[in-house]
Amino acid sequence: MTFSDRLAEAVRRKGPLCVGIDPRWESLPKAFRDAPPPTPTDDRLLTIAQLTATFCIRVMELVAPFAGVVKPQSAFFELLGKWGFYSQQAVLQRATAMGFVTILDAKRGDIASTATAYADAAFAGCKIGDVTFPIWDADSLTINPYLGRDAVEPFLAAAKAANRGVFVLVRTSNPGSGLFQDLKCDGKPLYRHVAAAVAEWNASTIGECGLGDVGAVVGATHPRELVELRAELPNVWFLVPGYGAQGGTAADVRAAYRPDGLGAVVNSSRGITFPFHPDDPDWEAKVVAAAQKAQAELRG
Amino acid sequence: MTFSDRLAEAVRRKGPLCVGIDPRWESLPKAFRDAPPPTPTDDRLLTIAQLTATFCIRVMELVAPFAGVVKPQSAFFELLGKWGFYSQQAVLQRATAMGFVTILDAKRGDIASTATAYADAAFAGCKIGDVTFPIWDADSLTINPYLGRDAVEPFLAAAKAANRGVFVLVRTSNPGSGLFQDLKCDGKPLYRHVAAAVAEWNASTIGECGLGDVGAVVGATHPRELVELRAELPNVWFLVPGYGAQGGTAADVRAAYRPDGLGAVVNSSRGITFPFHPDDPDWEAKVVAAAQKAQAELRG
Numbered sequence: 222m223t224f225s226d227r228l229a230e231a232v233r234r235k236g237p238l239c240v241g242i243d244p245r246w247e248s249l250p251k252a253f254r255d256a257p258p259p260t261p262t263d264d265r266l267l268t269i270a271q272l273t274a275t276f277c278i279r280v281m282e283l284v285a286p287f288a289g290v291v292k293p294q295s296a297f298f299e300l301l302g303k304w305g306f307y308s309q310q311a312v313l314q315r316a317t318a319m320g321f322v323t324i325l326d327a328k329r330g331d332i333a334s335t336a337t338a339y340a341d342a343a344f345a346g347c348k349i350g351d352v353t354f355p356i357w358d359a360d361s362l363t364i365n366p367y368l369g370r371d372a373v374e375p376f377l378a379a380a381k382a383a384n385r386g387v388f389v390l391v392r393t394s395n396p397g398s399g400l401f402q403d404l405k406c407d408g409k410p411l412y413r414h415v416a417a418a419v420a421e422w423n424a425s426t427i428g429e430c431g432l433g434d435v436g437a438v439v440g441a442t443h444p445r446e447l448v449e450l451r452a453e454l455p456n457v458w459f460l461v462p463g464y465g466a467q468g469g470t471a472a473d474v475r476a477a478y479r480p481d482g483l484g485a486v487v488n489s490s491r492g493i494t495f496p497f498h499p500d501d502p503d504w505e506a507k508v509v510a511a512a513q514k515a516q517a518e519l520r521g
Numbered sequence: 522m523t524f525s526d527r528l529a530e531a532v533r534r535k536g537p538l539c540v541g542i543d544p545r546w547e548s549l550p551k552a553f554r555d556a557p558p559p560t561p562t563d564d565r566l567l568t569i570a571q572l573t574a575t576f577c578i579r580v581m582e583l584v585a586p587f588a589g590v591v592k593p594q595s596a597f598f599e600l601l602g603k604w605g606f607y608s609q610q611a612v613l614q615r616a617t618a619m620g621f622v623t624i625l626d627a628k629r630g631d632i633a634s635t636a637t638a639y640a641d642a643a644f645a646g647c648k649i650g651d652v653t654f655p656i657w658d659a660d661s662l663t664i665n666p667y668l669g670r671d672a673v674e675p676f677l678a679a680a681k682a683a684n685r686g687v688f689v690l691v692r693t694s695n696p697g698s699g700l701f702q703d704l705k706c707d708g709k710p711l712y713r714h715v716a717a718a719v720a721e722w723n724a725s726t727i728g729e730c731g732l733g734d735v736g737a738v739v740g741a742t743h744p745r746e747l748v749e750l751r752a753e754l755p756n757v758w759f760l761v762p763g764y765g766a767q768g769g770t771a772a773d774v775r776a777a778y779r780p781d782g783l784g785a786v787v788n789s790s791r792g793i794t795f796p797f798h799p800d801d802p803d804w805e806a807k808v809v810a811a812a813q814k815a816q817a818e819l820r821g
Contacts, residue, residue, distance in 0.1 A: 243635070246649060266647065266654050296631055296638035300647050302656040303610055306603040328631055330665055331596055332695040335543070338596035347566065347600050349546060354566050356602040365630055367667040367690060370697030390667060395632040397670030404714055406704035411711065414704055 222428075224360060224386035228458060229430035229483050231289030231322045236520040237478070239290035239324065239460070240512065241490025242280065242312060244273045244297050248495045250504045263304070270301045274308035278315050280494050283505055287512035290486050291316050292460075295327040313357050323360045324460065324486075328390065330365035332372045340379030361386035363438060363460070366415050377422055377435060386434040386458070389422075391415050391450065394440025394463030416450055423457050430483060432458050439477065441469025441487065447476040451484070459485040464519075465492030471518040487519050522728075524660060524686035528758060529730035529783050531589030531622045536820040537778070539590035539624065539760070540812065541790025542580065542612060544573045544597050548795045550804045563604070570601045574608035578615050580794050583805055587812035590786050591616050592760075595627035613657050623660045624760065624786075628690065630665035632672045640679030661686035663738060663760070666715050677722055677735060686734040686758070689722075691715050692750065694740025694763030716750055723757050730783060732758050739777065741769025741787065747776040751784070759785040764819075765792030771818040787819050 222230075246254070246269060253272045281291055293316070298309035316323045329339040341347060343362040346355040364376050364387050376387050392402055392412045402412040416437060423435035436458035439450050447461070459477045463469040464487045477485035489511075496511040497504040522530075546554070546569060553572045581591055593616070598609035616623045629639040641647060643662040646655040664676050664687050676687050692702060692712040702712040716737060723735035736758035739750050751759070759777045763769040764787045777785035789811075796811040797804040 245634070263654075265652075266649075269649060294631075294635060296629075296635045296642070299642045300638040300656065302642065302647065302654065303603065303606040306606050310603055328629075328665075328668075329596075330628055330630075331594075332693065334545070335594060335596045338600040342596070342599045342602065347602065349566075349569060352565075354563075354602065356600065365628075365665050365667050367665050367701060368628075368693050368695060368698060369700035369702060371695050372693070372697065374697075393632065393668045393672070395668060395671050397672065397674075398668060400669035400718065401667060401711065401714060402669060404706035404711065406706040406711065411701065411704065411706065414701060418700065 223426070224380070224384060224434045225426070225428040225432045225458060226430050227360065228290070228322050228386070228486065229428070229432065232483055232486065235287060235289035236516050237485050237487045238288040238512070238516050238519050239292050239486040239488040240280070240284045240288045240493050241326070241488045242277050242291055242293040242494065243490040244277050246273065248499060249273070249276050250497070251500050254499065266301060267304045270304035270308045273301065274311045277308070277312045280508055281316055281319060281321065283508045284493060284512040285319055287516040289322060290324065291321045292324040292326050292488055294490065295325060310357065313359055317358065324363065324388065325357055325359035325361070326363045328363050328365050330368050330372055332368055333375065336372055336375035337379060340376045344379050344383035344385045359385070361388060361436070363388045363390065365390050366418065373422065380434060381426065386436060388436040388438050388458070388460040389415065389419050391419060391437040392439045392443055392446050394442045394467055394469070398440070412446070413453070416453055419457055420454050427456055432456050432483060436460055438462065441474045442467055444473040444476060447474070451476055451479070455479065461485050461487045465489040465515065471521065474519065489515055523726070524680070524684060524734045525726070525728040525732045525758060526730050527660065528590070528622050528686070528786065529728070529732065532783055532786065535587060535589035536816050537785050537787045538588040538812070538816050538819050539592050539786040539788040540580070540584045540588045540793050541626070541788045542577050542591055542593040542794065543790040544577050546573065548799060549573070549576050550797070551800050554799065566601060567604045570604035570608045573601065574611045577608070577612045580808055581616055581619060581621065583808045584793060584812040585619060587816040589622060590624065591621045592624040592626050592788055594790065595625060610657065613659055617658065624663065624688065625657055625659035625661070626663045628663050628665050630668050630672055632668055633675065636672055636675035637679060640676045644679050644683040644685045659685070661688060661736070663688045663690065665690050666718065673722065680734060681726070686736060688736040688738050688758070688760040689715065689719050691719060691737040692739045692743055692746050694742045694767055694769070698740070712746070713753070716753055719757055720754050727756055732756050732783060736760055738762065741774045742767060744773040744776060747774070751776055751779070755779065761785050761787045765789040765815070771821065774819065789815055
């Protein structure tokens with residue numbers, strides 16, 4: 222089964238909600254943070270990384286009825302250093318075991334064999350002699366297109382070989398995204414040129430669902446562009462950040478769906494994983510309620 | 522001392538050579554790879570990560586007389602998974618202890634608090650309550666500008682607070698870099714717009730050496746653009762990849778230097794760290810010879 226077909230199945234079963242796993246230690250429920258006071262040793266950071274993974278896994282259990290896709294944000298694991306990557310691996314492994322389609326949000330981008338190293342870490346694993354060691358084993362990875370064709374192609378090749386997908390940054394959800402993405406080049410903004418390249422890369426990867434394995438990141442905070450890009454890229458999966466905490470509404474993101482209801486996964490991170498005050502003993506119920514509400518809104 | 526002044530001191534003492542640390546297991550000397558055959562357990566990957574760090578540290582000892590700057594490439598550590606990040610940390614720690622200025626080549630880029638998480642991992646460390654845990658503790662980090670202003674600014678703020686630097690991708694060295702970087706926007710190519718933003722971000726960070734803490738990545742494989750960008754960005758440090766194995770010559774990179782000899786660090790990775798066949802028992806002498814030759818060429 223291709224990546225795009227697995228994603229289609231997840232969206233058909235549970236709707237387009239993607240839960241972003243952005244674990245910020247200071248936002249974790251008190252119960253997780255109530256450990257001995259920190260001392261400046263690595264072991265304490267290991268404990269923190271383990272508790273972080275435990276929290277992320279509990280959140281995934283809570284949201285599983287309402288979302289078929291999760292998106293761990295690598296930056297928050299990296300901030301816990303070498304131990305954080307234990308947690309990143311544990312969270313991805315558990316997500317896969319629970320049946321989620323996973324998007325590793327690492328926004329990687331580099332050239333030639335360096336890009337291949339990132340892509341192998343994300344997908345096929347590390348090959349040493351005849352043995353392959355799984356590393357992140359994610360279903361898909363976000364990538365940055367700035368370095369150009371031969372920086373993107375190693376990711377595409379690695380994804381194809383391992384039956385995985387990528388999401389290329391096209392139009393990001395942040396307020397300052399226009400600085401370069403909106404520059405007019407030969408009559409259209411830069412992000413439309415990136416979109417055209419995505420369409421080209423995606424064309425040879427179309428699965429049975431009618432969509433391909435090379436997706437685009439398009440922010441919910443730009444509803445007009447979402448309409449425009451949906452028309453331009455009918456066979457491309459959109460990963461839509463910016464819904465919820467960043468201000469995009471369910472009505473804004475509707476333009477990302479195709480008439481068959483497929484075509485977009487809509488990410489919410491803080492809005493679902495941290496809808497509580499850290500001291501709130503009732504945090505689990507609030508996560509469930511937030512996920513349920515988002516699922517209903519996005520499906521409605 | 523600012524980042525730019527520390528970099529200037531390194532270049533004055535040893536010349537502009539930056540040694541790129543890109544450890545590919547299959548290229549390591551036989552002596553390092555002669556360990557028991559791999560079995561698919563994590564422990565074997567730990568051994569490989571440890572041997573990789575040992576190799577990188579030995580290379581840094583060998584090149585120390587000829588280069589003041591090293592640039593570990595994060596992708597090759599990430600390919601070894603969670604254990605690889607032990608090695609990345611060990612290599613960065615040792616590089617700093619040996620007096621190198623370090624550039625963590627991770628090409629990070631994300632928005633708002635996510636960008637801050639990457640930047641804190643790179644520079645100040647992970648703050649938990651009143652305790653700060655060092656993570657990579659690099660002197661500088663490469664970053665990708667595609668996401669725009671509010672994606673770059675958290676890196677600038679974190680660098681400023683910790684007295685570190687960044688290198689923003691402007692014109693990369695790969696053959697396919699032009700796909701987006703060369704698009705003409707309002708009369709000039711995209712990379713010139715990025716260059717103008719770098720000039721603006723750098724302006725408030727000028728150190729005693731006359732250069733600032735916000736550098737630009739400009740490939741040696743584009744000598745004409747190097748001339749143009751040197752003129753446009755007189756106070757900006759250039760990190761110049763593409764010298765050596767990628768085809769840029771010492772003559773090509775000369776345009777990156779200012780009249781005072783400062784202004785550029787010129788990276789060579791494979792050309793210096795792997796100028797030998799893996800079976801060659803004399804590999805250390807070849808690394809020394811390659812570094813010595815590169816230092817002489819780049820200073821000449």
